[in-house]
Amino acid sequence: MQRSLPLTLLATLGVSAMLAFALPATRAAPTSALLAPDEAQAALARATRESRLAEGRAARLTAEAEAATEAAQRTASEAAALAARIQQAEAEIEVARARLTIAKGQRANLTARLAAKQEPTARLTAALQTVARRPLALSALQPGSLKDVVHVRAVLDGAVPQIAARTASLKRDLDRGRALERQAARAVEQLRGSESALRQRRSQLAALEQQQRLASRNARGAALREGERALALAEEARDLDGLVDKLGEVAALRRELAALPGPVLRPKDLAAALPPAPAMAPSPSAPPPTDFQLPVQGRTLIGFGAKRESGLASTGLTLAPARDAQVVAPARGRVAFAGAYRGFGRIVIIEHADGWTSLVTGLDRVDVAVGDSVIGGSPVGQASGGAVPVTIELRRDGEPVNPLQYLR
Secondary structure (H helix, E strand, O other): OOOHHHHHHHHHHHHHHHHHHOOOOOOOOOOOOOOOHHHHHHHHHHHHHHHHHHHHHHHHHHHHHHHOOOHHHHHHHHHHHHHHHHHHHHHHHHHHHHHHHHHHHHHHHHHHHHHHHHHHHHHHHHHHHHHHHOOHHHHHOOOOHHHHHHHHHHHHHHHHHHHHHHHHHHHHHHHHHHHHHHHHHHHHHHHHHHHHHHHHHHHHHHHHHHHHHHHOHHHHHHHHHHHHHHHHHHHHOOOHHHHHHHHHHHHHHHHHHHHOOOOOOOOOOHHHHOOOOOOOOOOOOOOOOOOOOOOOOOEEEEOOOOEOOOOOEOOOEEEEOOOOOEEEOOOOEEEEEEEEOOOOOEEEEEEOHHHEEEEEEEEEEEOOOOOOEEOOOOEEEEEOEOOEOEEEEEEEOOEEEOHHHHOO
16 A cells, blocks of 8 residues: 555646646747637638639649640630639638637637636645655654554545546546647648748749730730720719729620621622611520639628618628738639729729629739730739728629629
8 A cells, every 4th residue: 555555646646737737838820810719610611612612723724724725825824823822822821720719719718627627636636745745654653643644544545546537537638638739730830831832822923924014015005005095984984883884885896896797899789789687686695704703712791782881782792801812803804994993992894705794893903904815713913901801793784693603
């Protein structure tokens, strides 16, 4: 009994020592702000889905770039693939933030539970340590003390198994705490790695865009004239809806002119040469762009048709992107307007085929110009993030439609 008792006490006292050093502080996370605890689970699911979709787009665009036979198409697909990789890195950063937030929340709850259990365990440990330090030979010199020691040892023989059983839950909590600590450390490392990858991919995209600008320098004269016309239309328009309508009229006229046949020789008998005018039939509703996607990743603030602060129904989707998030073209088309517009920050309007138009507002930086041809996923700028949302509208012949119906 004299040899086994101290060993048992040491095992019990080890619990108290582990309580004091169970949960060391996690290494400092990067300076990017963590998510709110109540948003972490939803953000984790959303960002995981966005990361998977961006990875798929990047793989598809990379394959298109490798298969392209024209230099312009190959460069456009490479830029879009890089933009998709940037969005993938942005989503992975959100995943890491969410996991770190969840781990920190669970760790805080566990620390509170351990703190509640620590005080009675510490008192018990102090009493056991007092008994353990009292030499048996010294007890024999005191009258009656040897009998008391025998009684105490007998009591401890029955108490120690109960103590071990009750402290088993503490040991499990401590093991859980260490697992949470490792989980948080992995999230921090993932966050650092994703931010490093994001910086690298942004540098690659900037270099590729510089190459594109140099290659298209000879064609800038026509683009400048188109930009001037777009700015003139913006000055004439009463509001953003009026600007979209005017640009739609210009696009319709451009399509009509492009559909006209080339010049033919005039016949001698002009009346006899003219065919009868065909009956005008309504054109069927054209399908939306096949490569349509949201221009930026982020939490949805206002859905299509929801009431805005003004009391009017929303004609698009309002998203809350991360700071400096990559913004891409929603689908293949031609840039009809790019620049600042009254109260909407910098905006981009893209004409798609068959009367479809997309409008993106709330950009901090625009990287395209009027007249540029883009494909779905082409980089068009960066979002401000923070308190500045990004809005995407999709219109068919000027009428807003719900973009979520046409996501791939």
